[in-house]
Amino acid sequence: MKKEHEHKAKKYGMVIDLDKCTGCGACMVACMAENNVPFRADETDKLLSITWMRVYKLTNAMPFPKTEICYLPRPCMHCEGSHGHSPCVSVCPATATDYSEATGIVSQIYTRCFGCRYCMAACPYHARYFNWWDPVWPEGMEKYLSPNVSPRMRGIVEKCSFCFHRYQLAMEKAHYEGRHGLEEDEYQTSCTQACPAGAITFGDLNNPHHAVYKLKKSENAFRLLERLGTNPKVYYTSSRKWVRQAGDNYLRDEKDNVIDKSKFRN
Amino acid sequence: MDSALIPKGVRRCPLGHFVLFLAVVGAVLLWGVFAMVLCWIKGLNQTNMNDYYGFALWIWADLAVIALGGGAFFTGFLRYIIGKDELKNIINYAVLIGFICYSSALLILAIDIGQPLRGWFIFWHANVHSMLTEVAFCLSCYFAVLTIEYIPLILENRQADKVPFFHNLSHNMHEIMAVFAATGAFLSFFHQGSLGGVTGVLFGRPFGFREGVFIWPWTFFLFTWSAAACGPCFTILVTKITEAVTKKKLVKDNVIELLAKISGWMLLTYFVAKTIDTWYWASVTAPSMGFFLSDFYTGNPLYGWWILVTEIVVCGLVPALILITERGRKNKTSLVVAVVLASIGVSLNRWVMVLQVMAVPVMSFDNWAMYFPSWQEIATTILPVAYGIILIGISHRYLPIFPQEKELNPVD
């Protein structure tokens, strides 16, 4: 029984092809529109702007005209840490954030969270956002809010859930049809679906038949801040060395031989 | 007018002066209360915190007051467990300062959380893996202990003492105070430590993260140690300030010197431990995560090498050396300099372990984040100071806080 359960456990993850990402921002809006993310008149202070999915702009810091730019979309990494002890999950004093062994998703329960923000301090990716204000939609605009994701109140932390409600809805359909599991593509995140350049692939990292499994094993694959031991479930691929190096911190004397990252991977 | 309430055989300033004093400090207190109410009603957008600074001035204030309030547990520990009997002459004041510090910490926490009405979830839905849970439990328990330690003091008020029940209660509580002191010391060792653990366990933050033993990172022990070292210094400092304000000698020098000497040795050993910790972290822990020490102290307008030197040498080694030498602690000026430096040192350490952790960029493409508190944050942080001054004022006026006062200031 136990064995079968383990066999069925999924580990949802994402591979983002940075060569394809154009920095258009569709993933950010797809996420906001899907997840009832509020907005305010001035969102230019990015340290106060709730963007579960944020696209960072990286440069190689070379002078004109050798300058290069790379965009890097950053959802929640859904870190596994070691045995599910992601940086944020283990510190939450009220069990408002949790790691599920069945899906590998780091959940955030808005009604449990009491806003101590310890998890934000713990997350090196700044994937967690605090509701500094009450969410307010201009009159009439609350009509587009989705009932599948509950709007957050002021004073609590929120973050990307890998569109978990889509998993719930897909599972509900599966239950109704008498199935016990999901086909790989029944559950996709909103950003994956929207990306016009097709840069995001989402699926079960444990499934050797799924595209993500192959992609994460690519030569060019890397994860953000692997050295910290956060063990993230979002992989990136880039054919450019400087981009892969930007994914982590290296000491000066390491810079040249960091491409063999196998020692950082588990 | 209030002479009936004032302990026998001591002199106090006229009631008018005292009320004026209360009014002035009370105004500051009200300003803080106003800011606090604003934060509760309008939410934490009243602060300058942001998604990079989830922890900021308040958490620093929390950590700092608890460290400074550490005089209560450590003096209690020395008095009741180790048996340094002279310290009974300062223990009352240490307890009072501790009580003020801990109640302030709880108040600040109640403002700091985004959903104060759900604050009890930390107990009800506790996650035992979280350092903050440990902090919450120990903090509340120790606050209860401090309250129990403070109550007999209140009951010793001249009027209260007249009630036989209160008199006996107070007496009996004194009898068993050693038990509470022991409990308090035990709890304190833990929560001072777990406050250190709060940052030390953050393995996503190379600046704060420390290795350690079992579930406890080295900061766990360093925090307890530094609180034990600097808490009594703060007690001495407040005593000296009180003496200066009341223009009276309240505690005998030998008591102060004993405490100062112990603090000095604690501080010196802490300095050694902290240096080893810093060295190990700088040369092993941080590099394994891809960071040089210089990454943490350069490339930003505030957090430079000066902070490391100030914290460890200027506010660590220097006061330690002053306090362990007899001449140093016997000289009034150097003693005060030392306890001031030690208090600044521990506060600076807490600042670094909270604010600088937030400031240091971790992702290679991220930037240093700078922060300056809003007036609401400042007001609510000053609020406990005002409250503390008021409580000290009232306690000093009406309660026999300093057992040696009568002897040192005979009334003609």
Added chain:
Amino acid sequence: MKIDRRSFLSFIIGGAAGTALSPLPAKLTDDLSIWTQNWPWTPVPEDGEAIYADSVCTLCPGGCGISVRKIDDRAIKIEGMKGHPVNDGGICILGLSGLQLLYGPTRVKTPLKKTSNGGWKKISWDEAIAEVAENLGKLRSEGQPQALACISGSDQGTVPQLFRRFMTAYGSPNYMCVPSSQDSYSITLKLMQGAQASAGFDIENADFVLSLGSGIIEGWGSPVCMFKANSACEAKKGKVVQIEPRLSNTAAKADQWIPINPGTEGDLALGLAHLIIKDDLYDKDFVGNNTFGFDDWTDDKGKSCQGFRQFVLENYGPEKVAETTGIDADTLTSLAKSFASASNPVAICGRGQGKRPGSIHEFIAVHALNALKGSINRKGGVWAVPEPNYISWAEPETDAVAQKGLQTPRIDGAGTEKYPYTKSLLNRFAEVVGSEGESPVKMLFVSGANPCFTLPDTGAVKAAFENIPLVVSFSSYMDETAKAADLILPNHVFLERYEDVPPPAGVNKNVIGLSKPVVDPQFDTKHAGDAIISVAKALKGSVGSAFAWDSYEACLQETMGDKWDSLNEKGFVVPDTAPACEKTYTTPSGKFEFFAAGYEQVTIEGDEKWYPLILMPYDSMRLSSGFIGNPPFMTKTVEDTVLKGNDIVVEVNPLTVRESSALFVKDGDYAILSTPKGKATVRVHLSEGIMPGIVAMPTGLGHTAYDEYLAGKGTNFNELIGPVEDPASGLDAAWGIRAKLANIAS
């Protein structure tokens, strides 16, 4: 027994004990926290049945299929439609934000009439139609039907055509469309291929894309289609080379970015042609059999003329071109070689999103490159996509007044001898109308356009609008033009209305889409098609009888004929007629014609002495710079190196600052940006990704209308630039303007 203090105390203690043993404390604590979990002011979206409704997005000319997720009768999310030939499930950032336009505060909720003090008065539709008809009637009775002008966002589709028909029946030639680089392309195709067509690029199947400043992944043409094509091209190891002075996103994603002196793109194309011809690398088969004017030739009168080959060999040697363009000769040579050695190379121009037309000479030079490699009407090349022909209404009958009016010359001079191929010249509008004196336009319709924001020299455009006695806007939103109008007849938003969607711009996809109502109209709005039909009917006479349809929907159904059913069901039809222009040229020679003279650069406005820098616009996917204003979600994604607070941020190379004597700024500092057309306070972002001497400013900001989420943010680039007339087409060819950056204090 007396009740004293102790009894009272005892009562309290008893009460406390009792309370502690009652459910009150626990329940109250619990309920209070539950209250915070369900604060009445935090909205709770109502649940219901989830369904998807398919439609087509018309927020840009991209023509993407969309699936709108609905809960009961609320639209809650717009997604890309899977299997749609244009976007196959993909969707852009603007399309995703569409519901914020539908439900947003910027909607005009009822017909509005401007009051004498500048406020707005709600009026009924009957009043609105009657008012428009009355004024139109007056103008006609004065024998001045040509004093009515119309600005339409596009020329294609039934709604623009209904407006055009109205103008004809009414008797005014002054129907104008908002220009884009597609207009320049149409003229190019007309001149070189004789085709009445728009240009469609098959990027997907190209193996080498030479883009001269076109933002192929920044919204050029049909954005999502281009994104997908670009990804497909790269997946097949195709190469993209981006030529422009700024490291745009397209440049960043391209295999190679070559910065160029702006405005010299035509020279580069001819320089490459030189190298290709010199090394005999061109497609001899195509050039030999299908083109005219490559070799020297003799005209009818026996005069010998220089051919393209000789022309470029003589005039565009690599050294000279290297000097003009700032690209060194080696790079030019290798670029020419890569282009020529590719099997399906394609060259594309039209800067940024291609929203601005350009120099015809430049377009012709670039198109000549495609001809040299035979990349005309073939896989991976440029296709002349014939204009859609599904609208085949009988010409309206015109009465005497109309006929007389129609014979008056167009106010903008389009289609005259000087500019025979140009359909309309909206860039001349402000000048023609003027800011004072009697305006030749007495009444103006604006539909699907926001000229008071998108036209260059916006200040002059707004002044011209002031000078027109009656401006009628058909906008759904309170945009700048609606704000400047006297009457607003608000259109339904795209999610509330039927409308045909002509084939998407810039790609060779022959798809006709149908935009369908996904939700009921939210406010008292009316389809612009219905509004114009109603106005016509109210005018009666020949104008009224030109609009025999009962409603717009009836008109659309009749127009689509047998396509209607499948359109309505699938949301799109792919007409089986293949692009008709394949391999046929309707030029005088019957072949593709090269041009061998008269290539000249467009000189931008401003004196270098006073304005040492060049200000150029840049387009971004995150900023809608067309007639639709940025919805809040999009503005939220804008980086703080583009907009900070309400300040616009311009990009400048650090070298520009170092070499300037008037500018001492650090990254993020304020400066004054001035051009011959205007001044603005900006913040400076020092970026290595831009050529020294250039100031790059984002487009799409600086709205003065719309809501608090958009108005007052940044500066409108169009306020700082004026039009520069292209000598060949009359269209606006300004790609920038000379400018100065100075410290605020100085």
Added chain:
Amino acid sequence: MSTSEEKTKEVSANADSDSGGAIILFFIIGFVASLIAGWIIFPKLLYCQKKQPIDFNHVLHMEEVDDGCESCHFFREDGTYAGVPKLEQCVGCHEEAVGEDPEEVKFVNEYVAKEREVPWLIYSKQPDCVFFSHAAHVKTAGMDCVTCHGPIGESTSLKVYEENWITGYSRDIWGQNMSGLKEHAWDRMKMDDCAECHVKNNVKQTSVQTKKGACFVCHK
């Protein structure tokens, strides 16, 4: 030590002689009054009573339909649960009044004729943060409606709906018993009740933190 004890006794003896009776009496008065307030008055004050717009007879309807509860409370094709029927379903039979019950007449006149949805008050309404899958419970786990909803199908009339003033919750979530004790599975619908059953049946006990149910099983 002994002296102080004696003194205490003495003191209390003194007190007794004064007003000891009164003190105890007042203690009892306070104690009983607050118990009454907490157990009886407080619950009455906490909940407001609301009447359903139409009284509904489940028994009557159960006799008429073939499929039991699912005849009216059905699943949609995407597996979601439609819950309380919309007017659309009722109109199938009630285009006109079928009987003479005044409630039915009211229903037809007020709602059917005016095409207004009936604003039913849902006893088992869960807050917005809850994701509850009927399909998982009914289809996969094979549970009966009664397990959570109780024998509501055997009712001939709708009980009064009680709404918590503070939280807006239906009384049935906390349950009728103020102490929070329950007799039947359907007596309460708090999170702990869901969790209890999930633990018992080992449903998705995949939380790393608690080794119990992961949060995202039932929350959205």
